[in-house]
Amino acid sequence: EPEVTQTPSHQVTQMGQEVILRCVPISNHLYFYWYRQILGQKVEFLVSFYNNEISEKSEIFDDQFSVERPDGSNFTLKIRSTKLEDSAMYFCASSPRDRNTEAFFGQGTRLTVV
Amino acid sequence: KNQVEQSPQSLIILEGKNCTLQCNYTVSPFSNLRWYKQDTGRGPVSLTIMTFSENTKSNGRYTATLDADTKQSSLHITASQLSDSASYICVVSGPRGYSTLTFGKGTMLLVSP
Numbered sequence: 001e002p003e004v005t006q007t008p009s010h011q012v013t014q015m016g017q018e019v020i021l022r023c024v025p026i027s028n029h030l031y032f033y034w035y036r037q038i039l040g041q042k043v044e045f046l047v048s049f050y051n052n053e054i055s056e057k058s059e060i061f062d063d064q065f066s067v068e069r070p071d072g073s074n075f076t077l078k079i080r081s082t083k084l085e086d087s088a089m090y091f092c093a094s095s096p097r098d099r100n101t102e103a104f105f106g107q108g109t110r111l112t113v114v
Numbered sequence: 115k116n117q118v119e120q121s122p123q124s125l126i127i128l129e130g131k132n133c134t135l136q137c138n139y140t141v142s143p144f145s146n147l148r149w150y151k152q153d154t155g156r157g158p159v160s161l162t163i164m165t166f167s168e169n170t171k172s173n174g175r176y177t178a179t180l181d182a183d184t185k186q187s188s189l190h191i192t193a194s195q196l197s198d199s200a201s202y203i204c205v206v207s208g209p210r211g212y213s214t215l216t217f218g219k220g221t222m223l224l225v226s227p
Contacts, residue, residue: 004157031211043158043203043217056210091157105157 002026006092006106013082013113021077021109023092032075033093033103034067036060043091049075082113116141118218120204126224131194135221137187137204145207145214149178149189152201152220161189161202194225 005024013019025032034046047057049067064080075094079086089110095103118139127133139147146165150158162171162178164187170179175192191198201220208214 042219043205043215045215048211093157102160102163105159107157108155110155 002104004092004094004104004106006090006109008109009107010110011112013111015084015113016081019079019082019111021079021090021092021111023075023077023106024073025075025092025094026104027073029094029096029104031055031095031097031103032067032069033095034077035091035093035105036088037091037108038085038088046077046090079111082111084113087111087113116206116208116216118204118206118216120202120218120221122221123219124222124224126226127194129194129196129225129227132190132192133194133223135189135191135202135204135223137189137218139185139187139204139206139216139218141185141206141208141216143209144182144185145209145211147178147180147187148205148207148215149176149187150203150205152203154200158203158205191223194223196225196227199223199225 007022032049035043037043045058047061048055066078069075089108091108092106093103121136148163149161152158161173161176164171164180166182177190180187201222203220204218206216
């Protein structure tokens with residue numbers, strides 16, 4: 001069964017460092033998303049990506065965040081200068097369409113900023 | 115403000131018993147409501163998706179109901195199994211698809227032998 005895969009499963013980084021979280025969406029999907037879940041809190045939308053550009057982003061997704069799909073398979077989330085409050089579980093998801101269809105989530109990357 | 119509230123916050127039941135989880139939402143406009151199962155340390159997995167015109171949808175031992183008038187949904191789990199132990203998250207979608215998902219905090223279910 002096709003699945004969304006994310007690497008690494010756990011990343012520890014020092015405050016101020018750059019991190020890149022990687023995702024391989026399901027191959028025939030067209031829409032890609034990043035969400036985050038701070039420990040004990042709700043899952044929050046960060047950004048959606050379609051046709052090689054950002055289609056929507058939340059207020060959380062400020063200038064320190066960026067996404068790209070460098071090679072047609074990987075979908076990455078870069079955090080330029082990490083802060084302690086960026087510590088969270090980051091989930092990548094993909095879907096064939098944007099509405100009323102199932103989105104498939106990856107297993108997540110736990111980011112710990114120290 | 116769009117909100118999704120779930121109850122109870124946590125629940126312990128014996129294996130083989132049934133249970134019902136509740137979801138109230140204030141999301142408007144509303145496109146669809148989803149229930150996800152999230153195992154600890156894993157991503158959410160979709161159980162059901164319902165549009166406003168659907169009252170009930172089943173997926174094996176999971177049955178979701180939706181009352182769009184009262185903005186309430188429930189997830190009923192029949193004949194629970196140990197593997198049902200997880201967080202169950204109610205998610206409501208606005209009109210712009212996945213960028214307008216509002217997640218509940220989830221109900222943590224523990225099925226005890």
